[in-house]
Amino acid sequence: MQQVRAKKALGQHFLTDLSIAERIAGTVIDYKGLPVLEVGPGMGVLTQFLLAQGHDLKVVELDGESVNYLQAAFPRLEGRIIAADFLRLDLDQVMGPGQWVVIGNYPYNISSQIFFKVLDYKDRVACCSGMLQREVAQRIAAGPGSKTYGILSVLLQAWYDIEYLFTVDENVFNPPPKVKSGVIKLVRNKVKHLDCDERLFKTVVKTSFGMRRKTLRNSLKSLFPSGSPELAASIFDQRPEQLGVDQFVELTRLLSQSRQ
Structure with a gap:
Protein backbone atom coordinates (compact mmCIF):
# COMPACT_ATOMS: atom_id res chain seq x y z
CA MET A 1 0.00 0.00 0.00
CA GLN A 2 1.39 3.38 -1.00
CA GLN A 3 2.56 5.55 1.88
CA VAL A 4 1.03 8.97 2.52
CA ARG A 5 3.23 11.94 1.70
CA ALA A 6 3.70 14.21 4.72
CA LYS A 7 2.46 17.72 3.99
CA LYS A 8 4.23 20.63 5.63
CA ALA A 9 1.17 22.88 5.36
CA LEU A 10 -0.75 20.44 7.59
CA GLY A 11 2.05 20.10 10.14
CA GLN A 12 2.36 16.38 9.41
CA HIS A 13 5.21 14.37 10.93
CA PHE A 14 4.40 10.66 10.91
CA LEU A 15 5.49 8.66 13.95
CA THR A 16 7.42 5.54 12.92
CA ASP A 17 8.22 4.00 16.33
CA LEU A 18 5.47 1.50 17.15
CA SER A 19 6.50 1.16 20.79
CA ILE A 20 5.90 4.88 21.34
CA ALA A 21 2.55 4.69 19.55
CA GLU A 22 1.56 1.83 21.84
CA ARG A 23 2.58 3.84 24.92
CA ILE A 24 0.46 6.78 23.76
CA ALA A 25 -2.53 4.51 23.13
CA GLY A 26 -2.02 3.12 26.63
CA THR A 27 -2.75 6.53 28.16
CA VAL A 28 -6.48 6.00 27.55
CA ILE A 29 -6.70 2.27 28.28
CA ASP A 30 -8.70 3.03 31.45
CA TYR A 31 -11.45 4.67 29.38
CA LYS A 32 -12.72 1.68 27.40
CA GLY A 33 -16.26 2.48 28.47
CA LEU A 34 -16.22 5.85 26.70
CA PRO A 35 -16.13 6.69 22.97
CA VAL A 36 -12.72 7.84 21.72
CA LEU A 37 -11.99 10.45 19.07
CA GLU A 38 -8.54 10.36 17.48
CA VAL A 39 -7.37 13.61 15.89
CA GLY A 40 -5.09 13.47 12.84
CA PRO A 41 -4.52 9.69 12.52
CA GLY A 42 -2.43 10.00 9.35
CA MET A 43 -1.50 6.43 8.41
CA GLY A 44 -2.96 4.95 11.57
CA VAL A 45 0.15 4.22 13.64
CA LEU A 46 -1.78 5.09 16.81
CA THR A 47 -5.14 3.97 15.41
CA GLN A 48 -4.06 0.32 15.19
CA PHE A 49 -3.39 0.14 18.92
CA LEU A 50 -6.60 1.94 19.86
CA LEU A 51 -8.56 -0.57 17.79
CA ALA A 52 -6.63 -3.47 19.33
CA GLN A 53 -7.60 -2.20 22.79
CA GLY A 54 -11.25 -2.42 21.80
CA HIS A 55 -12.19 1.24 21.96
CA ASP A 56 -15.36 2.64 20.41
CA LEU A 57 -13.24 4.70 18.02
CA LYS A 58 -13.84 7.50 15.54
CA VAL A 59 -11.08 9.39 13.75
CA VAL A 60 -11.05 12.86 12.22
CA GLU A 61 -8.61 13.57 9.40
CA LEU A 62 -8.37 16.62 7.13
CA ASP A 63 -5.88 15.20 4.60
CA GLY A 64 -7.68 13.46 1.75
CA GLU A 65 -4.72 11.21 0.98
CA SER A 66 -4.65 10.00 4.58
CA VAL A 67 -8.41 9.41 4.52
CA ASN A 68 -8.03 7.16 1.46
CA TYR A 69 -5.19 5.28 3.15
CA LEU A 70 -7.19 4.74 6.35
CA GLN A 71 -10.23 3.50 4.42
CA ALA A 72 -8.07 0.89 2.68
CA ALA A 73 -5.95 -0.11 5.69
CA PHE A 74 -8.65 -0.19 8.38
CA PRO A 75 -11.94 -1.67 7.12
CA ARG A 76 -13.17 -1.68 10.75
CA LEU A 77 -13.30 2.12 10.56
CA GLU A 78 -15.99 2.13 7.88
CA GLY A 79 -18.41 4.93 8.72
CA ARG A 80 -16.09 6.14 11.48
CA ILE A 81 -13.64 8.25 9.48
CA ILE A 82 -14.61 11.91 9.57
CA ALA A 83 -12.99 13.78 6.68
CA ALA A 84 -13.02 17.26 8.19
CA ASP A 85 -11.12 19.96 10.06
CA PHE A 86 -11.25 19.11 13.78
CA LEU A 87 -11.27 22.80 14.70
CA ARG A 88 -14.49 23.37 12.75
CA LEU A 89 -16.42 20.34 13.98
CA ASP A 90 -19.45 20.38 16.24
CA LEU A 91 -18.13 17.70 18.58
CA ASP A 92 -21.46 17.21 20.34
CA GLN A 93 -22.95 16.22 17.00
CA VAL A 94 -20.00 13.97 16.13
CA MET A 95 -19.70 12.15 19.46
CA GLY A 96 -23.29 12.12 20.71
CA PRO A 97 -24.45 12.40 24.33
CA GLY A 98 -22.33 11.66 27.37
CA GLN A 99 -18.60 11.94 27.96
CA TRP A 100 -15.81 10.93 25.60
CA VAL A 101 -12.03 10.92 25.15
CA VAL A 102 -9.74 12.80 22.75
CA ILE A 103 -6.34 11.46 21.71
CA GLY A 104 -3.87 12.05 18.89
CA ASN A 105 -0.46 12.73 17.51
CA TYR A 106 -1.54 16.31 17.09
CA PRO A 107 -0.50 18.45 14.10
CA TYR A 108 2.17 20.81 15.41
CA ASN A 109 0.80 23.88 13.68
CA ILE A 110 -2.58 23.77 15.45
CA SER A 111 -1.83 21.98 18.72
CA SER A 112 -2.63 24.96 20.97
CA GLN A 113 -5.91 25.52 19.10
CA ILE A 114 -6.81 21.86 19.58
CA PHE A 115 -6.52 22.22 23.35
CA PHE A 116 -8.55 25.43 23.37
CA LYS A 117 -11.20 23.46 21.46
CA VAL A 118 -11.09 20.72 24.09
CA LEU A 119 -11.62 23.42 26.70
CA ASP A 120 -14.84 24.44 24.94
CA TYR A 121 -16.11 20.88 25.56
CA LYS A 122 -14.67 20.49 29.06
CA ASP A 123 -17.86 18.99 30.46
CA ARG A 124 -17.81 16.30 27.77
CA VAL A 125 -14.10 15.48 27.42
CA ALA A 126 -13.24 13.20 30.36
CA CYS A 127 -9.65 12.68 29.23
CA CYS A 128 -7.41 14.18 26.56
CA SER A 129 -3.96 12.81 25.85
CA GLY A 130 -1.44 12.65 23.07
CA MET A 131 1.70 14.04 21.54
CA LEU A 132 2.56 17.56 20.46
CA GLN A 133 5.68 19.69 20.34
CA ARG A 134 7.48 19.55 23.66
CA GLU A 135 7.41 23.30 24.23
CA VAL A 136 3.60 23.43 24.10
CA ALA A 137 3.23 20.24 26.14
CA GLN A 138 5.48 21.67 28.85
CA ARG A 139 3.56 24.95 28.80
CA ILE A 140 0.25 23.16 29.34
CA ALA A 141 1.64 21.15 32.27
CA ALA A 142 3.74 23.98 33.82
CA GLY A 143 2.93 25.23 37.30
CA PRO A 144 3.14 28.75 38.78
CA GLY A 145 6.64 30.15 38.87
CA SER A 146 7.71 28.51 35.63
CA LYS A 147 8.79 30.62 32.66
CA THR A 148 6.57 28.50 30.40
CA TYR A 149 3.49 28.92 32.60
CA GLY A 150 0.88 30.96 30.74
CA ILE A 151 -2.67 31.36 29.46
CA LEU A 152 -3.13 27.77 28.29
CA SER A 153 -1.67 26.46 31.57
CA VAL A 154 -4.15 28.35 33.76
CA LEU A 155 -7.27 27.84 31.65
CA LEU A 156 -6.70 24.09 31.29
CA GLN A 157 -5.55 23.51 34.86
CA ALA A 158 -8.76 25.09 36.13
CA TRP A 159 -10.63 22.06 34.78
CA TYR A 160 -8.06 19.28 34.32
CA ASP A 161 -5.38 17.44 36.26
CA ILE A 162 -2.42 17.49 33.89
CA GLU A 163 0.64 15.26 33.70
CA TYR A 164 3.63 15.55 31.38
CA LEU A 165 4.44 11.90 30.64
CA PHE A 166 7.55 11.63 28.46
CA THR A 167 9.65 13.24 25.74
CA VAL A 168 9.97 11.88 22.20
CA ASP A 169 13.08 12.49 20.07
CA GLU A 170 12.99 13.84 16.55
CA ASN A 171 14.47 10.72 14.92
CA VAL A 172 11.31 8.58 15.27
CA PHE A 173 9.33 10.65 12.77
CA ASN A 174 9.12 10.88 9.01
CA PRO A 175 10.02 13.58 8.22
CA PRO A 176 11.82 14.45 11.47
CA PRO A 177 10.54 17.68 13.05
CA LYS A 178 12.99 20.38 14.12
CA VAL A 179 11.86 20.12 17.75
CA LYS A 180 11.35 17.40 20.32
CA SER A 181 7.86 16.22 21.15
CA GLY A 182 6.12 15.64 24.45
CA VAL A 183 3.27 13.37 25.52
CA ILE A 184 0.77 14.68 28.06
CA LYS A 185 -2.44 13.53 29.69
CA LEU A 186 -5.34 15.67 30.91
CA VAL A 187 -7.95 14.15 33.21
CA ARG A 188 -11.10 16.11 34.04
CA ASN A 189 -11.10 17.18 37.68
CA LYS A 190 -14.13 17.47 39.95
CA VAL A 191 -14.66 21.21 39.45
CA LYS A 192 -18.15 21.89 38.13
CA HIS A 193 -18.09 25.69 38.33
CA LEU A 194 -15.46 28.27 39.19
CA ASP A 195 -16.31 30.53 42.10
CA CYS A 196 -16.44 33.54 39.80
CA ASP A 197 -17.75 34.77 36.44
Missing part, protein backbone atom coordinates in the same frame (compact mmCIF):
# COMPACT_ATOMS: atom_id res chain seq x y z
CA GLU A 198 -16.12 32.19 34.13
CA ARG A 199 -16.16 34.40 31.03
CA LEU A 200 -14.54 37.22 32.99
CA PHE A 201 -12.02 34.70 34.36
CA LYS A 202 -10.79 34.04 30.82
CA THR A 203 -10.47 37.77 30.19
CA VAL A 204 -8.47 38.28 33.39
CA VAL A 205 -6.09 35.42 32.58
CA LYS A 206 -5.51 36.52 28.97
CA THR A 207 -5.07 40.20 29.90
CA SER A 208 -2.68 39.34 32.73
CA PHE A 209 -0.35 37.31 30.54
CA GLY A 210 -0.62 39.83 27.71
CA MET A 211 1.82 41.92 29.76
CA ARG A 212 3.44 39.20 31.83
CA ARG A 213 6.48 41.26 32.82
CA LYS A 214 4.34 43.85 34.54
CA THR A 215 2.65 43.61 37.91
CA LEU A 216 -1.01 42.71 37.82
CA ARG A 217 -1.89 46.21 38.99
CA ASN A 218 -0.44 47.61 35.77
CA SER A 219 -1.64 44.89 33.42
CA LEU A 220 -5.23 44.76 34.74
CA LYS A 221 -5.94 48.38 35.64
CA SER A 222 -7.63 48.97 32.28
CA LEU A 223 -10.31 46.43 33.25
CA PHE A 224 -11.17 48.22 36.51
CA PRO A 225 -13.20 51.40 36.96
CA SER A 226 -11.00 54.42 37.68
CA GLY A 227 -9.98 54.67 41.34
CA SER A 228 -11.18 51.16 42.28
CA PRO A 229 -10.18 50.43 45.89
CA GLU A 230 -9.83 46.73 44.99
CA LEU A 231 -6.57 47.56 43.14
CA ALA A 232 -4.93 48.26 46.49
CA ALA A 233 -5.02 44.54 47.41
CA SER A 234 -1.57 42.96 47.78
CA ILE A 235 -2.30 40.33 45.13
CA PHE A 236 -1.86 43.04 42.49
CA ASP A 237 1.81 43.44 43.48
CA GLN A 238 2.54 40.08 41.85
CA ARG A 239 3.15 39.06 38.25
CA PRO A 240 0.84 36.62 36.48
CA GLU A 241 3.25 33.67 36.44
CA GLN A 242 3.26 33.70 40.25
CA LEU A 243 -0.48 32.97 40.57
CA GLY A 244 -2.32 29.67 40.62
CA VAL A 245 -5.86 29.04 39.40
CA ASP A 246 -7.43 29.92 42.77
CA GLN A 247 -5.69 33.29 42.81
CA PHE A 248 -6.91 34.11 39.31
CA VAL A 249 -10.40 33.27 40.56
CA GLU A 250 -9.79 35.73 43.41
CA LEU A 251 -8.71 38.41 40.92
CA THR A 252 -11.86 37.83 38.88
CA ARG A 253 -14.04 38.20 41.95
CA LEU A 254 -12.31 41.47 42.83
CA LEU A 255 -12.96 42.74 39.30
CA SER A 256 -16.63 41.78 39.51
CA GLN A 257 -16.88 43.52 42.88
CA SER A 258 -15.35 46.70 41.48
CA ARG A 259 -18.00 46.85 38.77
CA GLN A 260 -21.01 46.59 41.08
Whole structure:
Protein backbone atom coordinates (compact mmCIF):
# COMPACT_ATOMS: atom_id res chain seq x y z
CA MET A 1 0.00 0.00 0.00
CA GLN A 2 1.39 3.38 -1.00
CA GLN A 3 2.56 5.55 1.88
CA VAL A 4 1.03 8.97 2.52
CA ARG A 5 3.23 11.94 1.70
CA ALA A 6 3.70 14.21 4.72
CA LYS A 7 2.46 17.72 3.99
CA LYS A 8 4.23 20.63 5.63
CA ALA A 9 1.17 22.88 5.36
CA LEU A 10 -0.75 20.44 7.59
CA GLY A 11 2.05 20.10 10.14
CA GLN A 12 2.36 16.38 9.41
CA HIS A 13 5.21 14.37 10.93
CA PHE A 14 4.40 10.66 10.91
CA LEU A 15 5.49 8.66 13.95
CA THR A 16 7.42 5.54 12.92
CA ASP A 17 8.22 4.00 16.33
CA LEU A 18 5.47 1.50 17.15
CA SER A 19 6.50 1.16 20.79
CA ILE A 20 5.90 4.88 21.34
CA ALA A 21 2.55 4.69 19.55
CA GLU A 22 1.56 1.83 21.84
CA ARG A 23 2.58 3.84 24.92
CA ILE A 24 0.46 6.78 23.76
CA ALA A 25 -2.53 4.51 23.13
CA GLY A 26 -2.02 3.12 26.63
CA THR A 27 -2.75 6.53 28.16
CA VAL A 28 -6.48 6.00 27.55
CA ILE A 29 -6.70 2.27 28.28
CA ASP A 30 -8.70 3.03 31.45
CA TYR A 31 -11.45 4.67 29.38
CA LYS A 32 -12.72 1.68 27.40
CA GLY A 33 -16.26 2.48 28.47
CA LEU A 34 -16.22 5.85 26.70
CA PRO A 35 -16.13 6.69 22.97
CA VAL A 36 -12.72 7.84 21.72
CA LEU A 37 -11.99 10.45 19.07
CA GLU A 38 -8.54 10.36 17.48
CA VAL A 39 -7.37 13.61 15.89
CA GLY A 40 -5.09 13.47 12.84
CA PRO A 41 -4.52 9.69 12.52
CA GLY A 42 -2.43 10.00 9.35
CA MET A 43 -1.50 6.43 8.41
CA GLY A 44 -2.96 4.95 11.57
CA VAL A 45 0.15 4.22 13.64
CA LEU A 46 -1.78 5.09 16.81
CA THR A 47 -5.14 3.97 15.41
CA GLN A 48 -4.06 0.32 15.19
CA PHE A 49 -3.39 0.14 18.92
CA LEU A 50 -6.60 1.94 19.86
CA LEU A 51 -8.56 -0.57 17.79
CA ALA A 52 -6.63 -3.47 19.33
CA GLN A 53 -7.60 -2.20 22.79
CA GLY A 54 -11.25 -2.42 21.80
CA HIS A 55 -12.19 1.24 21.96
CA ASP A 56 -15.36 2.64 20.41
CA LEU A 57 -13.24 4.70 18.02
CA LYS A 58 -13.84 7.50 15.54
CA VAL A 59 -11.08 9.39 13.75
CA VAL A 60 -11.05 12.86 12.22
CA GLU A 61 -8.61 13.57 9.40
CA LEU A 62 -8.37 16.62 7.13
CA ASP A 63 -5.88 15.20 4.60
CA GLY A 64 -7.68 13.46 1.75
CA GLU A 65 -4.72 11.21 0.98
CA SER A 66 -4.65 10.00 4.58
CA VAL A 67 -8.41 9.41 4.52
CA ASN A 68 -8.03 7.16 1.46
CA TYR A 69 -5.19 5.28 3.15
CA LEU A 70 -7.19 4.74 6.35
CA GLN A 71 -10.23 3.50 4.42
CA ALA A 72 -8.07 0.89 2.68
CA ALA A 73 -5.95 -0.11 5.69
CA PHE A 74 -8.65 -0.19 8.38
CA PRO A 75 -11.94 -1.67 7.12
CA ARG A 76 -13.17 -1.68 10.75
CA LEU A 77 -13.30 2.12 10.56
CA GLU A 78 -15.99 2.13 7.88
CA GLY A 79 -18.41 4.93 8.72
CA ARG A 80 -16.09 6.14 11.48
CA ILE A 81 -13.64 8.25 9.48
CA ILE A 82 -14.61 11.91 9.57
CA ALA A 83 -12.99 13.78 6.68
CA ALA A 84 -13.02 17.26 8.19
CA ASP A 85 -11.12 19.96 10.06
CA PHE A 86 -11.25 19.11 13.78
CA LEU A 87 -11.27 22.80 14.70
CA ARG A 88 -14.49 23.37 12.75
CA LEU A 89 -16.42 20.34 13.98
CA ASP A 90 -19.45 20.38 16.24
CA LEU A 91 -18.13 17.70 18.58
CA ASP A 92 -21.46 17.21 20.34
CA GLN A 93 -22.95 16.22 17.00
CA VAL A 94 -20.00 13.97 16.13
CA MET A 95 -19.70 12.15 19.46
CA GLY A 96 -23.29 12.12 20.71
CA PRO A 97 -24.45 12.40 24.33
CA GLY A 98 -22.33 11.66 27.37
CA GLN A 99 -18.60 11.94 27.96
CA TRP A 100 -15.81 10.93 25.60
CA VAL A 101 -12.03 10.92 25.15
CA VAL A 102 -9.74 12.80 22.75
CA ILE A 103 -6.34 11.46 21.71
CA GLY A 104 -3.87 12.05 18.89
CA ASN A 105 -0.46 12.73 17.51
CA TYR A 106 -1.54 16.31 17.09
CA PRO A 107 -0.50 18.45 14.10
CA TYR A 108 2.17 20.81 15.41
CA ASN A 109 0.80 23.88 13.68
CA ILE A 110 -2.58 23.77 15.45
CA SER A 111 -1.83 21.98 18.72
CA SER A 112 -2.63 24.96 20.97
CA GLN A 113 -5.91 25.52 19.10
CA ILE A 114 -6.81 21.86 19.58
CA PHE A 115 -6.52 22.22 23.35
CA PHE A 116 -8.55 25.43 23.37
CA LYS A 117 -11.20 23.46 21.46
CA VAL A 118 -11.09 20.72 24.09
CA LEU A 119 -11.62 23.42 26.70
CA ASP A 120 -14.84 24.44 24.94
CA TYR A 121 -16.11 20.88 25.56
CA LYS A 122 -14.67 20.49 29.06
CA ASP A 123 -17.86 18.99 30.46
CA ARG A 124 -17.81 16.30 27.77
CA VAL A 125 -14.10 15.48 27.42
CA ALA A 126 -13.24 13.20 30.36
CA CYS A 127 -9.65 12.68 29.23
CA CYS A 128 -7.41 14.18 26.56
CA SER A 129 -3.96 12.81 25.85
CA GLY A 130 -1.44 12.65 23.07
CA MET A 131 1.70 14.04 21.54
CA LEU A 132 2.56 17.56 20.46
CA GLN A 133 5.68 19.69 20.34
CA ARG A 134 7.48 19.55 23.66
CA GLU A 135 7.41 23.30 24.23
CA VAL A 136 3.60 23.43 24.10
CA ALA A 137 3.23 20.24 26.14
CA GLN A 138 5.48 21.67 28.85
CA ARG A 139 3.56 24.95 28.80
CA ILE A 140 0.25 23.16 29.34
CA ALA A 141 1.64 21.15 32.27
CA ALA A 142 3.74 23.98 33.82
CA GLY A 143 2.93 25.23 37.30
CA PRO A 144 3.14 28.75 38.78
CA GLY A 145 6.64 30.15 38.87
CA SER A 146 7.71 28.51 35.63
CA LYS A 147 8.79 30.62 32.66
CA THR A 148 6.57 28.50 30.40
CA TYR A 149 3.49 28.92 32.60
CA GLY A 150 0.88 30.96 30.74
CA ILE A 151 -2.67 31.36 29.46
CA LEU A 152 -3.13 27.77 28.29
CA SER A 153 -1.67 26.46 31.57
CA VAL A 154 -4.15 28.35 33.76
CA LEU A 155 -7.27 27.84 31.65
CA LEU A 156 -6.70 24.09 31.29
CA GLN A 157 -5.55 23.51 34.86
CA ALA A 158 -8.76 25.09 36.13
CA TRP A 159 -10.63 22.06 34.78
CA TYR A 160 -8.06 19.28 34.32
CA ASP A 161 -5.38 17.44 36.26
CA ILE A 162 -2.42 17.49 33.89
CA GLU A 163 0.64 15.26 33.70
CA TYR A 164 3.63 15.55 31.38
CA LEU A 165 4.44 11.90 30.64
CA PHE A 166 7.55 11.63 28.46
CA THR A 167 9.65 13.24 25.74
CA VAL A 168 9.97 11.88 22.20
CA ASP A 169 13.08 12.49 20.07
CA GLU A 170 12.99 13.84 16.55
CA ASN A 171 14.47 10.72 14.92
CA VAL A 172 11.31 8.58 15.27
CA PHE A 173 9.33 10.65 12.77
CA ASN A 174 9.12 10.88 9.01
CA PRO A 175 10.02 13.58 8.22
CA PRO A 176 11.82 14.45 11.47
CA PRO A 177 10.54 17.68 13.05
CA LYS A 178 12.99 20.38 14.12
CA VAL A 179 11.86 20.12 17.75
CA LYS A 180 11.35 17.40 20.32
CA SER A 181 7.86 16.22 21.15
CA GLY A 182 6.12 15.64 24.45
CA VAL A 183 3.27 13.37 25.52
CA ILE A 184 0.77 14.68 28.06
CA LYS A 185 -2.44 13.53 29.69
CA LEU A 186 -5.34 15.67 30.91
CA VAL A 187 -7.95 14.15 33.21
CA ARG A 188 -11.10 16.11 34.04
CA ASN A 189 -11.10 17.18 37.68
CA LYS A 190 -14.13 17.47 39.95
CA VAL A 191 -14.66 21.21 39.45
CA LYS A 192 -18.15 21.89 38.13
CA HIS A 193 -18.09 25.69 38.33
CA LEU A 194 -15.46 28.27 39.19
CA ASP A 195 -16.31 30.53 42.10
CA CYS A 196 -16.44 33.54 39.80
CA ASP A 197 -17.75 34.77 36.44
CA GLU A 198 -16.12 32.19 34.13
CA ARG A 199 -16.16 34.40 31.03
CA LEU A 200 -14.54 37.22 32.99
CA PHE A 201 -12.02 34.70 34.36
CA LYS A 202 -10.79 34.04 30.82
CA THR A 203 -10.47 37.77 30.19
CA VAL A 204 -8.47 38.28 33.39
CA VAL A 205 -6.09 35.42 32.58
CA LYS A 206 -5.51 36.52 28.97
CA THR A 207 -5.07 40.20 29.90
CA SER A 208 -2.68 39.34 32.73
CA PHE A 209 -0.35 37.31 30.54
CA GLY A 210 -0.62 39.83 27.71
CA MET A 211 1.82 41.92 29.76
CA ARG A 212 3.44 39.20 31.83
CA ARG A 213 6.48 41.26 32.82
CA LYS A 214 4.34 43.85 34.54
CA THR A 215 2.65 43.61 37.91
CA LEU A 216 -1.01 42.71 37.82
CA ARG A 217 -1.89 46.21 38.99
CA ASN A 218 -0.44 47.61 35.77
CA SER A 219 -1.64 44.89 33.42
CA LEU A 220 -5.23 44.76 34.74
CA LYS A 221 -5.94 48.38 35.64
CA SER A 222 -7.63 48.97 32.28
CA LEU A 223 -10.31 46.43 33.25
CA PHE A 224 -11.17 48.22 36.51
CA PRO A 225 -13.20 51.40 36.96
CA SER A 226 -11.00 54.42 37.68
CA GLY A 227 -9.98 54.67 41.34
CA SER A 228 -11.18 51.16 42.28
CA PRO A 229 -10.18 50.43 45.89
CA GLU A 230 -9.83 46.73 44.99
CA LEU A 231 -6.57 47.56 43.14
CA ALA A 232 -4.93 48.26 46.49
CA ALA A 233 -5.02 44.54 47.41
CA SER A 234 -1.57 42.96 47.78
CA ILE A 235 -2.30 40.33 45.13
CA PHE A 236 -1.86 43.04 42.49
CA ASP A 237 1.81 43.44 43.48
CA GLN A 238 2.54 40.08 41.85
CA ARG A 239 3.15 39.06 38.25
CA PRO A 240 0.84 36.62 36.48
CA GLU A 241 3.25 33.67 36.44
CA GLN A 242 3.26 33.70 40.25
CA LEU A 243 -0.48 32.97 40.57
CA GLY A 244 -2.32 29.67 40.62
CA VAL A 245 -5.86 29.04 39.40
CA ASP A 246 -7.43 29.92 42.77
CA GLN A 247 -5.69 33.29 42.81
CA PHE A 248 -6.91 34.11 39.31
CA VAL A 249 -10.40 33.27 40.56
CA GLU A 250 -9.79 35.73 43.41
CA LEU A 251 -8.71 38.41 40.92
CA THR A 252 -11.86 37.83 38.88
CA ARG A 253 -14.04 38.20 41.95
CA LEU A 254 -12.31 41.47 42.83
CA LEU A 255 -12.96 42.74 39.30
CA SER A 256 -16.63 41.78 39.51
CA GLN A 257 -16.88 43.52 42.88
CA SER A 258 -15.35 46.70 41.48
CA ARG A 259 -18.00 46.85 38.77
CA GLN A 260 -21.01 46.59 41.08
